[in-house]
Amino acid sequence: MEKHQIQYQTVHFNLNGKDVEKTVDVRASLTDMLRNDYHTLSVKKGCEVGECGACNVLIDGETFNSCIYLAVWAEGKRIRTLEGLMGPEGELSDIQQAFIDEAAIQCGFCTPGFIMSAVELLESGREYTDEELRKLLSGHLCRCTGYENILRAVKKTMYRRLGKEMPTA
């Protein structure tokens, strides 16, 4: 059998604030590139077909399942993963701290993807209703938490950032 001619392409992008370039197999997914070439291992593989949200990253501020996003499409993009949230001295972002404080983490496998979606919502500066938050976060599957404490974590952080009191009940 003929080996399929592998094509490579060089992509230039910004990963967590740093300009980088890499020559990749054109068939590689962004998940593959981030995990294998950059060791950003917070990007998890749960289904590799865009169903579970574990590989979610921010691309130019918008969330994507990196498993169904080709690595070569990253050209010129600004990509953020969970690794990029922590400050230089190891400071956690408010949303990471909220996930910890609200016991929103169990096995932790869906956590990175969830936090990155939460970042997108929080950075919009908007105030969402519970229903809206549920819908906006529904691209992520979690089997441990029943989503309950994840909602609490995102909601509390949202109100804190908005400088508003969180409504009770």
Place this chain on the structure above:
Amino acid sequence: MSKSVGRSVTRVDAREKATGRARYTDDLCGREALVVKICHSTIAHGFVKSIDTALAEAVPGVVKVLTCFEAPDVPFPTAGHPWSTDPSHQDVADRLLLNRHVRYYGDEVAAVIAEDEVAAAQGVRALKVEYEELPFVLDVQEAMADGAPQLHEEYKNNILGHSDVRRGDYEAARREPGLIKVEGWYDTPTVQHCHIENHGCFAYEEAGRMVVVSSTQIPHIVRRVVGQALGMPWGKVRIIKPYIGGGFGNKQDALYEPLCAWCSAQVGGRLVKLECSREETFASNRVRHAIRTHIISYVRPDGTLAARKFESFSNQGAYASHGHGVNAKGMNAFPQLYPCPNVECDSWTVYTNRPAAGAMRGYGIPQAMFAGESHIDDICRAVGMTPLEFRRKNLMPVGYVDGFSKNELYHDTFNQCMDKGIEAIDYLRKYEAYKNQTGPIRRGVGLAVFWYNTAVWPISLESSSCRMVLNQDGSLQFQTGETEIGQGCDTAYSQMVADAVGIPFEHVHVVSTQDTDVTPFGTGAYASRQTYIGGFSIMQTALALRERILNIAHEQTRMPVSNLDLVDGQIVRKSDGRVLKSLGDLATESLYSLEHSQHITAETTAQIKSNAYSFGCSFAEVEVDIPMCKVKLLRMVNVHDCGRLINPALAEAQVHGGMSMAIGYGLSEELKFDEKTGKPLNGNLLDYKLSTFMDHPTLEAAFVENPEPTSPYGTKALGEPPACSGAPAIRNAVLNATGVAIDCCPITPHVFYRKFCEAGLIEE
């Protein structure tokens, strides 16, 4: 002594997981790894006649093709049970690494080892497998019939296991005049665990031994199974378990560790990795047993039970895995939960040509509770009692002792839990208000209780070992064989250690990873055993460590041991409360002493010959749209008595997760199979309807804390119980809303359509 236990301390692994630094199996695998892909059978039953490997071997990058014709003919068991030295109690060994006789669509036929994933996948596709097809059977009762396709020669009529319970005289008792007969059949579906991290593992040889790093709940058991499957002395196998992305029972089985290890051995011990895709996880790992249950109750008009019959038929799928234990557990709950003097129970576990069913959160109890608690509400309607009245009258009374396990119900748990739930959901008012509704949209409230028992004694061994190693600064590392799988045991254990030793929580460092070379023996995460069982070995080891510390304190201070205590990391003289020295100073002096150097450690094994009931209930409120055949879950409350809470916040979080699983079980989840081919139809996370963020109301968890007297920490099972009573509570809420008694779950629009047509609520 309690400073740490009972507090909602932050998870010890929270920061690692919130920053993405926690390392899971695939994160640890070297990039040089060869990749194994499995060729799965595309028929439900038959024999592999031949496999043409020529094209696969010619794929550039393919290193080796291994087929069922060269795999060793050494059957091995896979269930995550403690080994028994008594052959009659050993798990059924019916599994081979690769199979000529394929028994389900997805069975393992061959493996391709290649330099990368693409080549391995191309290699699998290039294999030409020729089958001799046999008839297959998917239904549990059809599989038991004479003449049904036979899966395993030695199990006639495909019956893997049967057990029964007989109490009193059912046949005589049911003839009592004036009894009301209530009869029902209840079906539960095949569902899958759907942990977000698929099972995966990698294997390599090191110094003549096989090392497997695996996403497993049971490293010490997997070590034994790999040894058995490969015919290796168990000491030549080393299993390492890092953080895992959920298990829920699927990883309480040896999954592909034996095959992965064998593949490594076939390529000279090189590093190979085997990762399941999501589709393989659905089709070729384990599933929850679909169980069909038949219940007949003869009830007196005053609501007392005269005679009861229970029959359950459990769909085992193609291989034994955990086998009959799952169905037997559900059956054994039946006569205990609502004691009745005359009972006949039979349970059968039957091979079919479906994926192998194994352990899954609840281990037969979600099935038994769906049937049993649905049936109780059917009884209530037949005799004109409310679901609450009947339960208060007939549930297991305080002081009840099970003759086999010696479990005792020490507290009025059921009534206390129900009372809490009643108040939370305003049950009494709503039940009456919703009783006689008309119109297309109706609301209802439902209640279901559950029976659960902690750990596996006396059916199997209960043993746990713990090691504590004191550092020079007075902090310590500890490790047990029991595994963190997301449930939070590392944190709960750290709290227990802090209190039992007498040091601050911050001075306790848990070794989270299990490595069978260094981790003391423990059987792992299952049966909601770990907090209960681990508590024994932690307490015992802490006492041993304290004794050593106080003896050394005596050497160093010349105060009598009887006048010394270790409190909050300080050596204290009891008589006047004076702090004599810190534990850190003691440990440093002890280790570096030129006269009597000692490294202060302790290690003990605790065997546990007790078990504990862990009960509770669920309440659900629903809104049913009859013409649309849809239901919306408005509220759900779970109340648990799991004894003393070690960490209330983590306990609450764990209940949420179980409730979510119960909601999926009740309303949406089912792995379906093509009747014509046996092929799974929806083995992916798009078509298999796992509950999403939008499918839940606010999940409400509450607790009743009656300390469990058999546990050193007053605690008992909480891992699985939250998944046990949600589905029947939803079903009973639908009954309250519509008067329609649903006979299966998940209660999908198709089920509503069938039942509403039967009831004349809608026209066909």
